[in-house]
Amino acid sequence: MKRFGWKRNRQQPNAAATGENEDAASPAAPVADHSADAAPPTEAPSAITDVDAAIAQEPAEREKKGWFSRLKSGLSRSTGALSDGVSGIFTKARLDRERLDELEDVLIQADLGVDVAMEITDALASERFDKEISPQEVREFLADHIAEILTPVAAPLIIERGRDAPFVILVVGVNGTGKTTTIGKLGNWLQGEGYKVMLGAGDTFRAAAIEQLQVWGERLNVPVIAREPGADAAGLAYDALEKACEAQADVLLIDTAGRLQNKAGLMDELRKIKRVLGKLDAEAPHAVLLVLDATTGQNAISQVEVFQEVAGITGLVMTKLDGTARGGILVAVARRFGLPIHAIGIGEGIEDLRPFDARQFAQALTGATAEE
Ligand SMILES: Nc1nc2c(ncn2[C@@H]2O[C@H](COP(=O)(O)OP(=O)(O)OP(=O)(O)O)[C@@H](O)[C@H]2O)c(=O)[nH]1
Numbered sequence: 001m002k003r004f005g006w007k008r009n010r011q012q013p014n015a016a017a018t019g020e021n022e023d024a025a026s027p028a029a030p031v032a033d034h035s036a037d038a039a040p041p042t043e044a045p046s047a048i049t050d051v052d053a054a055i056a057q058e059p060a061e062r063e064k065k066g067w068f069s070r071l072k073s074g075l076s077r078s079t080g081a082l083s084d085g086v087s088g089i090f091t092k093a094r095l096d097r098e099r100l101d102e103l104e105d106v107l108i109q110a111d112l113g114v115d116v117a118m119e120i121t122d123a124l125a126s127e128r129f130d131k132e133i134s135p136q137e138v139r140e141f142l143a144d145h146i147a148e149i150l151t152p153v154a155a156p157l158i159i160e161r162g163r164d165a166p167f168v169i170l171v172v173g174v175n176g177t178g179k180t181t182t183i184g185k186l187g188n189w190l191q192g193e194g195y196k197v198m199l200g201a202g203d204t205f206r207a208a209a210i211e212q213l214q215v216w217g218e219r220l221n222v223p224v225i226a227r228e229p230g231a232d233a234a235g236l237a238y239d240a241l242e243k244a245c246e247a248q249a250d251v252l253l254i255d256t257a258g259r260l261q262n263k264a265g266l267m268d269e270l271r272k273i274k275r276v277l278g279k280l281d282a283e284a285p286h287a288v289l290l291v292l293d294a295t296t297g298q299n300a301i302s303q304v305e306v307f308q309e310v311a312g313i314t315g316l317v318m319t320k321l322d323g324t325a326r327g328g329i330l331v332a333v334a335r336r337f338g339l340p341i342h343a344i345g346i347g348e349g350i351e352d353l354r355p356f357d358a359r360q361f362a363q364a365l366t367g368a369t370a371e372e
């Protein structure tokens with residue numbers, strides 16, 4: 001059975017919440033076995049008519065299916081465009097130049113970007129040019145190719161074990177992408193893995209932003225280091241790390257204000273936050289997560305470009321894949337930047353964050369669904 005790496009381990013007592021987690025080396029590292037995910041999906045059990053068989057099915061497998069349907073429905077706009085586009089072009093037709101050009105347009109409209117669109121149509125041409133091909137075969141070809149692009153970047157977020165200082169995760173991105181919510185979800189997952197978590201309210205711009213993180217802190221029952229609204233964000237980050245060191249926290253998650261990538265002053269502030277953290281721990285922040293909103297489309301490319309340059313992104317999280325997502329952009333981002341994609345968010349709930357599964361995503365996006 002495929003293990004879904006981020007499943008919260010309910011067997012273990014929540015050591016962080018009970019204050020029993022003295023040993024930073026003990027938590028299991030969140031290593032998800034993505035090599036297994038890269039393999040073709042095992043055949044989906046065809047309609048389960050037998051209730052006992054349904055109950056006997058692994059809980060994780062059942063939960064994963066629920067997750068998959070939510071991902072599919074979130075991506076339905078992109079999938080519909082891709083799938084209908086493919087059906088419109090290929091009605092048991094021979095693959096010719098005209099159809100390849102039309103397919104290229106459909107892929108570009110689905111946000112996969114010109115490079116990926118050309119790459120895919122070239123690959124399809126070299127295999128099947130002048131041969132008859134059905135829409136379903138095209139969808140499967142797309143799914144395979146997209147999974148190939150995504151597999152190398154699907155990487156779980158790994159918290160180093162055995163550290164004697166907190167592992168600092170700085171969460172950045174443009175306004176409203178889901179940074180604060182992602183911190184809440186991530187904090188919950190890390191706690192479930194037994195890490196002692198602390199939060200830093202580095203979005204000092206708005207009182208509401210500080211309160212929002214404090215609410216997450218209460219839900220998780222973890223300390224939130226905050227200052228008054230308007231305080232210096234870098235100073236807050238410094239405070240938070242100092243306090244996390246004192247408290248012997250395993251992980252410090254630092255929230256930051258949403259900032260448009262073209263606002264130089266705000267981007268300088270991010271540099272300063274990084275610099276200041278480095279004064280306490282030369283390697284901090286150990287991870288810089290860029291949170292991307294799946295409904296944004298092409299602008300994600302420039303977001304990655306600028307935040308990468310300013311803050312040295314170490315990995316990506318894409319949120320809002322449950323809404324009117326434009327998931328194709330993740331393929332363009334993967335091809336262009338090769339940055340690890342750690343997780344995707346499919347909802348506002350505390351459990352609605354999962355590791356990124358390349359094949360599952362490719363299947364959901366293209367409508368070449370083997371899993372139901
Ligand atoms: N549907 C859905 N909504 C989400 C998801 N993640 C976050 N949201 C919602 O998106 C809105 C913005 O989320 P925040 O976490 O406040 O975003 P932020 O990036 O911290 O925003 P700023 O601090 O203002 O830049 C909130 O209403 C969240 O509940 C998701 O995966 N799916």
Ligand SMILES: [Mg+2]
Nearest residue numbers: 179180203209
């Ligand atoms: Mg926020």
